[in-house]
Amino acid sequence: MYKKTILIVGEIYIDTHLDIIDSNGPLVRLGGIFHSARGCSAIGIEYALAYYAPDYLDDDINHFSCVLKTKGCFKIGKVNNAPNVMLINESKEVGDQGYYNIIKDQAQFVETESIKSIIKKVNPSDILIYPGRYNTNTLIEELKEFDGNIHIDFHYDSEEILNNLGTSINTVILSTSSSLFKGYCHGKLENTVKLFKDHHAEYLLVKENRGGAYCYSFSDDKIYESPAYYVPTMHSVGVGDVFNSVFISCYFEDSFDRNMRLSSLCAARYAETMSYEKFENNVQLILNNIEDFITLDGVRISWEEKSTKNIYLAAPDFPYVDTSLLEKLAESLKYHNFIPRLPIRENGLVKTSMSVEEELSIYQNDVELIHTCDLLIAVLLFNDPGTLVELGMFKQSGKPTIIFDPYNICDNMFVRHTPTHMCKTIGEVIDATYQCLQRGQKG
């Protein structure tokens, strides 16, 4: 392993998981740059923190940074007038997570120590920056003389730093949930490369959620990919930040591919638990059995590939039925860049007043839609005969099928054994969708 020292710069929050309830109520823990800190600590890389946070958090930050074996924990600035409390409505990222930063607009950032003085104390080989609402112009200005590697995660609050970048970057980091990637770059590699090529970036790392990740090398115009590794997901908060720290650590000096895979493996283990001890043990287990873990197959489907996957949602999508779960599922699939197809909304609803010709036309259009789709999800809001017939027709095509049975009503032997996956929650449906539509998957 390279002897690296990583300085992680950014804000620290209290992550409050409103949907994960333990005996103390909603689960709270330190977030922001602490996620990357946990990744560094678990893999055993030397690192330090340069943080912005409200004063009242200092004791906890110092305590937990010691628990995480940091080389140093420096307060680069204080946050006044706002608590840096992040409410998280949906931890698993089945769809939009609904982050809510309490009274964020009245936060004031006051610098208390310069980054130059922290660099002198830590002597880092690499700096990993998480831009925030603090003054990134000053930060970048002061880093001009830094001769190590600079890596920037452009996930949040990145407009200012993007407009004023005057230094070369080693790694540009993006994820498919960032507005910069989805909005400005339209989710396309060529747009992203165009955006950053003038900043002398060496690498572009794009994390594609449950579909894996890729790293584009600007110098040799080459793409390195890694799959995502499925685990029973407890949460997805900070998982990408763990990927960042393991990736930057360059654990394997001579293999980009292995570094990508190790980053992906460690990120998956982070998603599995809220217990740092369990996470660290699992990372060490990977490192102690690296040859077995590193060769393991995973799920790979790119953001762009997902945008070509049509998913037929078979359901009793009638006006008199509560279809809120169907709509939520369609939204979640869209969030993951798949294309949900709702036949009744596209081709129309058969009415008793219709002629046979009109009815047949709708039937033919629905059948045609079935043929063009890559996956069918049967949503059992009740045992609707139309939904079950569509499931059977699709099954005969040899393509994968999923049953979403939220109310546990599937008691028929034929229906139970027909689908590729049987799911009870939207989270399970999303995971199964990735399994069914991943690259190289046979029907």
Place this chain on the structure above:
Amino acid sequence: MGSSGSGRFGTYRIGGEAGANGGGISGTGEVGCPEVIENIRLEDVATSEFYTNNHMLPAVQSQVTLRDQVFLGRLVVETSDTHEVIGNIPTNYNYLLNCIKNGFHYSGRVISSGESPIPFVVVTLSV
């Protein structure tokens, strides 16, 4: 009027006895290593060792084991006696490698097998 709120940092524990010993689901939704996995439809049966060597499928009720090492990038189920690979378990069970390396040993039985429409084997595994 009273109020409610979260306690303090660092109180999270993997919930309940089921979570602590690695099995089941805790109160916070954290999942440990499963004790039983039912009805796993194996993949790539027709191209795996057992079928290509014997031109037949393992009989229902025959004993099988989850191999404790990765084989060609996959976790595989093998016959308990001859150790021939019957098929790959789907990649969504790859997290079991952590369980195996933590000392869990999974074995079980074939519960269904057949040739149509393509050779298939379904197994149930338990610790």
